[in-house]
Amino acid sequence: MMKKIRKMKPLKKAIQELESNDVLPLNIQDEVLTPDISVNEQVLKQVFENCSDIVFRPILVRRQTKMLLIYIDGLVDTKIVEQVVLKPMMFEGLPNRLENVNTTGEIIQDQLIALSQVRTVSKVREVIEGILKANLVVLTEGESQALLSDLKGFDKRNIEEPTAELSVRGPRDGFTETLRVNTSLVRRRIRSPRLKMEPYSIGELTQTDVMITYIEGIASNSVLEEVRQRVQRIQIDGVLESAFIEEFIEDFPFSPFPQIQNTERPDVLCASLLEGKVAIFVDNTPFSLIVPMTFWAGIQAAEDYYERSIYSTFIRWIRFILINISLLLPSLYVAITTYHPQLIPTNLLISIAAAREGIPFPTVVEALMMEFLFEGLREAGIRLPKHIGSAVSIVGALVIGQAAVQAGIISAPMVIIVATTGISSFSFPRYDLGTAYRVLRFPMLLVAGMLGLFGVACGTLAIIIHLNNIRSFGIPYLSPVAPQIPRELKDVLMRTPRWKMTHRPMQIAGKEKMRIPDGQKPGPNRGDQTK
Known part of the structure; x- marks a missing residue:
């Protein structure tokens, strides 16, 4: 009896500190549970004060054994709690062979509670963490341990097709929030x-x-x-x-x-x-x-590996060209029309000059205005409701672009350039890499407007130098192009057949570099296969 009192003293002292202060004492969570279930209940109720979703459910087994169930309403499956825990204990009681059990561990060992992922804890901190992680906590009178069982029962979103990485061929399942x-x-x-x-x-x-x-x-x-x-x-x-x-x-x-x-x-x-x-x-x-x-992983789509290698390579080249167009086309147009008109064929130059007649803004200002407007329409299309956003972005671009041309504020060639750039920017398989190109488009326009093609060359060179200096967890960002690893160029701008990609990336993989054995080229006669 004296041992029991000694164990209860530290926790009771912590309770007194808790009642006298508005802030939870740091040491109370490090205390050990006591055999007195009322003391444990008082501590936990003080910790979860003003938490209406925390349920404290006391039960009495055959009017002898007092137990306390604690869980978060909405995170725990209450049907399982009622059928597996409450009903057997309240109506059936303890089996005869378990009437004299002394610890929660013995109850678990004899499978009184038919639950999976059950464990025992002895500290207040462990009980609090268990409750907050959607566990059912069972406290028993006379025991300084608590029973934690994983009974998560909150609503989950069904597995659906990913919306940000669509593909024509391939699996249709995507990750959820669970x-x-x-x-x-x-x-x-x-x-x-x-x-x-x-x-x-x-x-x-x-x-x-x-x-x-x-x-x-x-x-x-x-x-x-x-x-x-x-x-x-x-x-x-x-x-x-x-x-x-x-x-x-x-x-x-x-x-x-x-x-x-x-x-x-x-x-x-x-x-x-x-x-x-x-x-x-x-x-x-x-x-x-x-x-x-790596940079190349950002421009590769999942569908590249589900189609035949010839088609995948062709699509990759188109994608790579469009990616460069999305970055360089507006700045090249500004640089050539402003500083190097001699590079434009005469007939095309006359058409551009006629279209720009009466436009009050320089080409660089015109391009910045249209790019800003296009990004604004894109952002509006994302933030508005799904059915309204697409209509606003498309109709808004058409209406505003046509009205600006008729009003003589924007030239028709500039509308074509910005529209082509916008369409090219949609070819990015990774949204975040496309965002980087959208951000860089504006400084490239500025250097093109100030320095012409020399500015475009300097801006492009600065981007390439920056990409060469980037590391991702110690791996060069442009690997395997810079530094060049010839064996790994099979899966960069082209996608060779799968039976030829025999090794994993050398700088990324660990000890097991070999992925596919050599000599698996398909053909009518396997004896004639070549590596």
């Missing part, structure tokens, strides 16, 4: 015990679950260790989306180019894991992170 659903989609594709998932909890208030995922032996140990260190050193009050993590772990935070790939497609993430990359899952968001990222 972490375990996302990890299960990856497990369905990579059925190997070498697929590892390391859990972390980030955010002082949100305690967001974060999962580092990789394939053991394929992922580089140096990259993996760097990812662990950067994730562990994050100190923040809350994580609401994977972008919160991304901003803390990227190499060059002030670069317009993304250094961490995000995706909501399980097939893209699995393909990256098989190359030796590391994925980061964040709870409450469908967007997962993939590191390291």
Whole structure:
């Protein structure tokens, strides 16, 4: 009896401090639970004061054993609580062979409560964390331990096709806001015990679950260790989306180019894991992170690997040309028409001069106005409701562009140039990389208006130098082009047949570089196959 009193004294003292202060004492969460269930209940009610969604449900088993169930209404499946916990205990009571159990551990061992993922804890902090993570907590009179059972039962969004990464051919499932659903989609594709998932909890208030995922032996140990260190050193009050993590772990935070790939497609993430990359899952968001990222990964679409290699290569070249058009076309038009009209054929120059007659603004100002207007219409189309946004962006561009030309404010060639640039910018498979090009388009226009083609050349050279200096978790951003690795150029601007891509990226993968054995070229006679 004296031992019981000694154990209760520290927690009761903490309760007195709690009642005398408005702020929760830091030491109360480090205290150990007491055998007195009323004391534990009082502490937890003080911790969750003014939390109307926290349910405290006392029950009495055969008028002898007092128990207390604690859970969050809306996060725990109440039907399972009623059928598996409340009904057996309140109406059936303790089985005869368990009437004299002394600890919660014995109850679990004898399977009194038929629940999965059950564990016992002894500290107040562990109980609080368990409640906040959608666990059912069971306290029993006379025991200094609590039973935690994972009974998550909140509403989940169904698995749907990703909206940001559409493809004609390929899987139609996408990540959701539920972490375990996302990890299960990856497990369905990579059925190997070498697929590892390391859990972390980030955010002082949100305690967001974060999962580092990789394939053991394929992922580089140096990259993996760097990812662990950067994730562990994050100190923040809350994580609401994977972008919160991304901003803390990227190499060059002030670069317009993304250094961490995000995706909501399980097939893209699995393909990256098989190359030796590391994925980061964040709870409450469908967007997962993939590191390291290269520039070429940003211009490759998932569908490139589901179509035949000839077609995929052709589409990649078209995409690459359109990407360069989206950056350089307005600045080249401004530079040539302003400083180098001799480069334009005579008939075309006469047409442009006739169209610009009476326009009150220089070409560079005209281009900046139209680009600003186009970006405004694009933003309006995104923010407005789905059915209204597309109509506003298309109709608005047509109406405003035509009215500006008729009013003599904007020339017709400039409308064509900006429209072509806008269409080209839609060819980016990754939205964040397209955003970088949209941002760079404005300084390129300014240097073109001031220095002509020399300014365009200087701006392009500055972008290339910047791309060469970027690293993503130690991997060069332009790899394998700079530094050049000839063997890996098979999957950059062209996509060779899958049976020829025999090795994983040398700078990204770990020990296992070989991916596909040689000599698998298809043909009518396998004896005549060549590598």
